[in-house]
Structures are given as C-alpha cells and as structure tokens.
Amino acid sequence: MRVWMPVPDRDFDVTEVAVPWHMLTEAGHEVVLATERPGTRPAADPRLLDGVVFGRLGAAPEAKDRYERLTRSAAFEHPVGWEDTDVAAFDGLLLPGGHAPGMRQYLDSVVLREQVARFWALDRPVGAICHGVLVLARTLDPATGRGLLADRRTTCLPKHMERTAYWTTAWRLGRYYRTYPAYVEDEVRGALADPASQFARGPRVLTRRGTEDDDTHAFVVEDGRYLSARWPGDAYLFARRFLALLARHAAG
Numbered sequence: 001m002r003v004w005m006p007v008p009d010r011d012f013d014v015t016e017v018a019v020p021w022h023m024l025t026e027a028g029h030e031v032v033l034a035t036e037r038p039g040t041r042p043a044a045d046p047r048l049l050d051g052v053v054f055g056r057l058g059a060a061p062e063a064k065d066r067y068e069r070l071t072r073s074a075a076f077e078h079p080v081g082w083e084d085t086d087v088a089a090f091d092g093l094l095l096p097g098g099h100a101p102g103m104r105q106y107l108d109s110v111v112l113r114e115q116v117a118r119f120w121a122l123d124r125p126v127g128a129i130c131h132g133v134l135v136l137a138r139t140l141d142p143a144t145g146r147g148l149l150a151d152r153r154t155t156c157l158p159k160h161m162e163r164t165a166y167w168t169t170a171w172r173l174g175r176y177y178r179t180y181p182a183y184v185e186d187e188v189r190g191a192l193a194d195p196a197s198q199f200a201r202g203p204r205v206l207t208r209r210g211t212e213d214d215d216t217h218a219f220v221v222e223d224g225r226y227l228s229a230r231w232p233g234d235a236y237l238f239a240r241r242f243l244a245l246l247a248r249h250a251a252g
Contacts, residue, residue, distance in 0.1 A: 001091040011102025015232035018066035023239040038081035097130025125245035137191035209233030
C-alpha cells in the first residue's frame with residue numbers, strides 16, 4: 001500500500017518521521033515523502049540529532065539510525081510536492097510533528113490543508129502525531145465548513161509536556177520549544193465540539209518512551225480511521241496501530 005507523508009523543508013521531528021517510515025517499509029508498504037516544492041531534499045531538526053542541550057534531550061540512538069537510513073532512500077532524495085500530489089493515489093496519510101521554527105512552513109500551509117481535506121474525504125486511514133495534529137485541527141471540511149476534528153476523539157502534544165520542555169530550556173534556547181504563542185493542546189481542544197469528552201491527554205509522562213519492543217509508556221487514540229499520538233515516545237505504538245488501520249482498510 002502507498003502512504004503519503006508530507007514534511008516541511010526542515011525541522012521536522014526525527015523520530016516521528018523515521019520510525020513510521022521504517023516500520024511501514026519493513027512491512028512492505030511504500031512511504032512517499034512530500035515537501036512544499038517537488039524535489040526539495042528535507043532535513044530533520046538538527047538539535048534532535050546532536051542533542052538539544054549539552055548533547056541531551058535529542059532523539060534516541062535507534063531513531064537516529066532509522067533516520068540515517070531514511071536519508072539514503074529514494075523517497076528522501078526525490079520527494080513529491082504537496083500541491084502536485086494526487087492524494088487519491090494513496091491508501092493512507094501520515095502527518096508527523098516537530099516544534100522548531102521550520103515547522104511553520106508545514107503547519108501554516110493553506111495548500112497542504114486543502115490536500116489534507118481532499119484525502120480526509122476519501123475515508124482512508126489518517127494518522128497524526130504531536131504537532132501534526134494541528135494540521136487537522138486547522139483544516140475545514142469544504143463540504144460542511146466544520147473542522148475535520150470537530151466530532152473526533154483525539155490526542156496531541158499535551159500542555160504539560162510542551163510547558164515543561166520550554167521552561168527547562170528557555171534559559172539557553174529561548175522559544176525553541178514554543179512553536180506558537182498558544183499551546184498545541186489548547187488549539188486542538190478549541191477545534192473540538194466537546195473537548196471534555198473528545199480530548200484524551202493520556203498518562204502523565206515526561207521522559208519515559210515506548211520502544212519497538214515495549215509499548216508500556218506509549219499512548220495513542222484511535223477513532224475509526226483516524227489515529228493520533230502525543231510525542232516521539234509514542235512513535236512505535238503509533239506506527240504499529242497505523243499498520244493495523246491499513247490492514248483493515250485493505251480488507252475492506
């Protein structure tokens with residue numbers, strides 16, 4: 001099956017892109033990366049590769065290994081363009097996250113939201129993790145004028161995670177961990193018809209992550225064909241559940 005994964009030119013999260021790419025391609029699916037302009041070779045947030053502060057707080061070694069392999073793939077070298085993509089040619093859509101400034105190209109794009117709305121209307125699997133949920137929260141259904149997430153259950157980057165990361169690093173990195181003045185959780189909750197019943201924050205964690213072999217500390221929310229997750233620590237469980245969504249879609 002073919003999965004479309006849009007990314008910005010730079011600053012996307014290493015784990016949230018590389019782990020799903022690895023697990024889907026290992027399962028035999030094709031992941032097609034897309035940048036704003038076709039053929040633009042993208043780049044992950046370099047701080048997550050080198051360490052955010054004093055070599056720490058970056059991506060896990062396994063995720064960095066997956067990313068290094070991704071950078072040598074044809075999908076990475078020759079991404080398609082957001083606007084040029086025929087979304088109907090894909091079986092699934094994955095919206096990864098990231099918080100560094102380069103993410104605004106992706107999160108603010110009207111063109112990308114129009115393409116996402118077209119894919120959403122096809123009733124096929126859609127997955128979003130961390131800031132990627134903002135793309136859906138900001139996208140309106142042209143048929144109804146309502147937000148895509150208005151009636152969906154979802155999670156996203158919880159406010160306590162975003163706030164803690166910001167306050168522990170602001171002395172050195174300024175607003176690196178605050179992509180926008182509003183918290184991601186607040187904006188996503190604002191897109192829901194009934195936030196109290198639809199938004200799921202998940203267990204309160206700050207450092208413990210799920211891994212390929214242990215999902216104990218990971219959390220996702222599945223609502224029909226829509227799957228959401230909070231942060232890089234959920235990436236393996238997120239990818240595994242998305243694989244299951246693809247399988248159900250293929251089975252009809």
